[in-house]
Amino acid sequence: MNLILSVKRFSLKILKRMARNYVPRVVILFIDICISILSAQLTFFLISSVGEGKLKFIHLNWEFVSLVTIQILFFLIFRSYSGIVRYTGFKDSIKQLQTVITTVVTLIVINEIVYSLYQTKILVNGGAIIYGFIVFSILFLFRVIVKRAYQLIHADSSSTKAYLLGTSLTDVAIAESIISDSRTSFDIVGFISEVNKLKKTRILTLPIINLDQLKHKKIRGGTSVIVSSQKLRELATADSDILNQLLELNLKIYKLPDLQDWSGESISSEIKKVNLEDLLQRTPIKLQPDKLKSIYKGKVILVTGAAGSIGSDIVRQLIRFKPKSILMLDQAETPLHHMSLEMESKHPNLHFEKIIANVRNYKRLESIFDYFQPEIVFHGAAYKHVPMMEANPIEALDVNFTGTKNLTDLAIQYKVSRFVFVSTDKAVNPTNIMGASKRSAEIYLQSVARNKSILTRFITTRFGNVLGSNGSVIPHFKEQIENLGPVTVTHPDITRYFMTIDEACQLVLEAGAMGNGGEIYVFDMGKPVKIIDLAKQMIRLSGFIPYEDIDIIYTGLRPGEKLYEELLADKENTLPTHHQKILIAKASYDFDSEKLILLKNLQNQISNNNAFKSIEVLKKLVPEFVPLTEAERQKNAI
Structure with a gap:
């Protein structure tokens, strides 16, 4: 034998x-x-x-x-x-x-x-x-x-038995291509109809089933679902719940990229696992490439926080508009080194500078402006972690306010044409030091933008959380899932606005091109997402079942943390622009001599390293800043 x-x-x-x-x-x-x-x-x-x-x-x-x-x-x-x-x-x-x-x-x-x-x-x-x-x-x-x-x-005995989502001609063509692919690792066992009433029962001799039938495990022959990128976008933008239902049935979801994104291999090798960004994606952004190129082409552009998640993607987005030079400034040595290696490898013909500097150091920044003469500034350098900044308020104010003030003053001195400040939704009715420090920086920009003799256009962009950014909830959940849990959520009702890094940075570039000076641009972040739902989706996308394979526990709101974020992206508080996803926040701040004195006092107290008096001045400068009391934190805690 x-x-x-x-x-x-x-x-x-x-x-x-x-x-x-x-x-x-x-x-x-x-x-x-x-x-x-x-x-x-x-x-x-x-x-x-x-x-x-x-x-x-x-x-x-x-x-x-x-x-x-x-x-x-x-x-x-x-x-x-x-x-x-x-x-x-x-x-x-x-x-x-x-x-x-x-x-x-x-x-x-x-x-x-x-x-x-x-x-x-x-x-x-x-x-x-x-x-x-x-x-x-x-x-x-x-x-x-x-x-x-x-x-x-x-044939691999462990080949994945998969359904094809949809019954259109495109879906059938995809199924035929996968079936005829001699190197496929997928075995197509049927089609999933998006409607409950079926007109046909079979395509290519394979059964067609609906979502209700899928719930009966006895008739299920597949463990995965393949969906085209086009259909994925349609489902995501239509607020369809189909993908969530498939995840709840413990089916793995794979996507087939658009044809232009294929690497030239077999169709099966192009099929990738769906990630969280795919499930949360919205209508693709339509930029005005000609207008953006006319503004950014041939310019020396300074990007602060260039090694961070937002700053680095702003750099990548700028490349296609052919700037004369990109000045990548960051205080983090190793991330900036990695970013430099990427640029040297992928864009050898692009002129860029890697600059180690701290935005709090005015003299260092002045030497950079004097030597390189930047024409456009994207200011993304900031401290952003709410609990950390609650414990270190003077640092939050020094970087987020003083750093922004330093760059603003130098932009005026060296006649920079455009200054784009990356702010946050946490600056709206802030309950924490991080949000209030960013709001104070917004106010300073608005104060100088009032001076008509200043040629620099100061533009503020304000948006919510970015998927996958450094230190955000997504990498945190991912690490917890890799360690088999538990996944920690601060509160069952906590919600946040999310957008992809790519989407956020494209809108920053678009807003930077349209501003006349002094505006605060608010991005349409779509609908808020419950963090608990986000955690469940990530667990299912990793192939586990929430509460069975990986537990979810509540830890209570952290210092300065809100249950709900505000963007003011509604018709009552904003004005429309030519771009449907970018709105202008209506003016809500009246400047007088007292407010200008407060700005100076805040800078003085920060320079004196006096956290207590700095916060006192901050509360007067940003009257809507109402820190959560200990009683309120206890009330919101689990």
Whole structure:
């Protein structure tokens, strides 16, 4: 028994090794010629069976040689043997059919010519047509058998049994491509209809089931679902709950990228797991490339916080607009080094500078402005972690307010054309030091923008949480899931606005191009997302079941943390712009001499490192800043 198993394994190993190499084309031609000879013999045999004479099984006369010669000639003309048999598809079938039809037509024409001269034929015209059917059938069958054998040899017993989401022509074409892919690791077992009432029951002989039927595990044959990127966008932007329902059924979801994003490999190799960004994506942003290029092309652009998640993506987004130079400024040495390596590798022709500097150091910043003469500034450097800043308020104010003030003053001094400040939704009615420090920076920018003699356009952009940014909830949850939990959520009702890094940075560039100075641009963040739902989705996307495989626990609100974030992105508090996703916050701050004095006092107290007095001044400067009391924190705690 062991000997038989060993022989089988050895034979399979030899077959796999042979399958890795392509069979020489001359061998395929030889096989096709043999098929032609066999088909000719069968044709002459069938013709002989019609007459009254004795059946003749073997024919080696001149008629037989003529038929095979004509067929070989067209094999060579059309090169029908040149395709790789294991990848036979529709085009190969058409080429075989073309070769056979041409042979049959040529044979009939020659028949008529020979008959008119010598009153004889190579074979009757009906026999030529019979030959065509026989030879095409065997040629096609040979290729199908080889292809199927190759698939079986390379078949993985652990191949993923998957459904295809949707029943449109595109979905059917995707399923056909996956099924015919000899290197596929997916076994398509059916289609999932997005509607409950089914008009058809089968496509490609595979069953069509709806979501209600999927809930009955007895009829389920798949463990995964494949969805096209186009359908994924349609479902996400239509606020459909289909994807969540599939996740709740513990089905893994895979996506097939758009055709232009393929790397040129087989279709199966392009199929990737769906991530959280895919589930939360919204309508794609439409930028004005010509307008943006006219503003950013050929400019020296300074990006602070360039090694951070937002700053680094702003740098990447700017590249396509061909700036003269990008000045990447950050105080974090290692992340900036990694960013520099990426730029050198992917964009060797782009001129950029890697600058280590702290935005609190005015003299250092002044030397940078003096030497490089930046024309546009994107200011993304900031301290952003709410609990950390609650424990270190003077640091939050020093970086977020003083750092912004330093850059603002230098932008005026060196006549920078545009200054784009990246703020946060936490600056709206802040309950924590981080939000209040960013709001104070917004106020300072607005105060200088009031001066009509200043040529620099100061623009503030305000948006919510960015998926996957450094230190955000997504990497935190991911690490907890990798350690098999528990996943910690501060409160069951806590919600946040989310957008992708790519989306946020594109809107920053767009807002930076449209501003006249002094505006606060608010981004349409869509609908707020409950953090508990986010945690459940991440657990399911990782292949686990919430509360069964990985537990979720509540830890209570952290110092300065709100249950709900505010963006003021509504019609009562904002004005529309030409871009549907960018709104302007209505002016809500009146400047007078007292407020300008408060700005100076705040800077003085920060310089004196006096946290208590700095916060006192901050409360007067930002009257809507109402820190949560300990009683309120206890009330919101679990």
